[in-house]
Structure formats: C-alpha cells, structure tokens
Amino acid sequence: MRLFLALVPPPRLRERLGELADAAHAQCGGRRMPDETLHVTLAFLGEVTEKQATELVDGVQGLAVEPDEWHLDRWGHFRQPGIVWVGGPSPALAALHARLWSTLEAQGLGSRPARFIPHVTLLRRADSLDLAPLPRTELSWAYNQVTLIHSIRDARGARYRILAASPGEHEA
Template identity: 65%
Template structure:
C-alpha cells in the first residue's frame, strides 16, 4: 500500500485553504485539490508491505508530536508538474526538526527515501495552466498542529483518495 506521513489541517483551516485553492484555480486553471485532500506531507513512504504498514500503525499510535505553529504566507509552484501551492516565505525550523526526527525513525524501520531538501507546502492545484500567482490574494494563515497522520493513498481515475490509518498521540 502507498503511504505517507502528513499534518492534516483542522476543518476551519481546511476551509480557508479551500478558499485559497478556489482563487488559485480561477487564476491558474488546472485541477483543484478537494478540501478533504489538503495536507502537508512530511514523509512520503511509497509502497509499503502489509506487515511493515502494521508496524507503522503501532508506532504512529505511540508517537507524540511536539506542538507547533506554521505560518503560511507565500504562494509557490513547481513548474514541471504544474503544481501551485501555499507555504511559508521563510523556512520553518520546527517543521524541519519534525521532518528530520520522522525520517530518523523511518530509517530504523528500514524505509529509504529521505529527500535531500524539504520544502513544506500544501498543494492546491495540479496541472495548472498558468503558474503566475502575482495577482492572487496574499495568504496569511497560521496552522497550529499537535498531531500527525499515517495516510494511505489510493490512486483513481480522477486523482488520489486519502484515508488516515493512524494518528499520533495528541500533545
């Protein structure tokens, strides 16, 4: 099964991110991510066997995440896949520490794939026709987080479907 670790926004923040996605879609076109799919990926694990997935579920249920806040105040894009995202203007040290801590633990499980560079972002659009965000409203959101989800991604004709398999302890 295809898995990743993510921060999932609370409902009120998800709605505000959805409003930004609507504005970006009107300006840039492409495929808008559904509100229920909006998240921050901290570690993409790829295909994981059932036994290892079960071990990860057990680990996730015992994991405590240091609470933090992430300021989303910048638009960005990845040219090649046509992704438009929202994230932070400056690197977020706490998210960087969490990312490193998670990958240190995941490598102990025998998982590989730690990226050379971590760019925290929430993907709002895929296959955008224009990547110019200059006329979009400036984002100014604060995401308070204290939990992490282990998410299964299933690919369908019209995108991916995400299901949380486990959630960390609430800090």
C-alpha cells in the same frame, strides 16, 4: 499499500485553504485539489508491505509531537508538474520532518528527500504559474499530531484513508 505521513488541517483551516485553492484555480487553471485531500506531507513512503504498514501504525500511535504553529505566508510553485502551493518556512516542521525520516530510514523505509519545503498543494497541472495576482495569505496552523494516510488510487482518482494518528487533537 501506498502510504505517507502528514499534517491534516483542522476543519476551519481546511475551509480557508479551500478558498485559496479557489483563488489559485481561477488565476492559474489546472486541477484543483479537493478540500478533503489538503494536507502537508512530512514523509512520502510509497508502496509498503502489510507488515510495514502495521509497524507504522503502531509507531505513529506512539509518536509524541511537540505542539507548534506554522505560518503559511507565501505562494509557490513547482514548475514540473505544474503544482501551485501555499506554505512557508518552519524550523519546527523541518525538525519534525528530519526526526521522522531518521526513524523511517533506520527501519529501512526509504530515504529522505534532498530538500523539504513545507507546503500544501492546492493545484496540479496548472496552466499558468503566474502567482503575482493571487491574494496575500497569512494563515496560522497550530498542530500537535501526525497522521498516517493510505493513498488509494482507483477509477475515481486518488482518495485518502487515515490509518493512524499520533496522540493529540486538531485545533478548532
């Protein structure tokens, strides 16, 4: 089973991110991410066993996440594979990312990536990476919950199923 840990936006923020994805798609082309899949990945675990998944569910359900706020105030891209994103730096998210990876590595669940850039992927395989014409973005994301997500790939593409969430709630 292919799993990752993420922050999932509350409905109102998801709508705003969808509007930014529409603007990015109109400017850059490519494949727009569906609104229901928008998130920020904190730890991509890849394939794990059923036993590891069960342990992760238990761990996430007992995970305390300090409430904080993330400011998404810039556009960015990853040249390969043509990803367009919105995000911004966050010491609190970087600390949460590091904390999660310390626990995951101790459990033998992979190793942390060399760098962490907090972002929400809006497009994949963009035809253009010219972001200059895109509208200014200044979104705030209040968060206090981490979600464990199962990424299921089938003939329809990737879809996500939430397996567990830490205590806390989405803001409105």
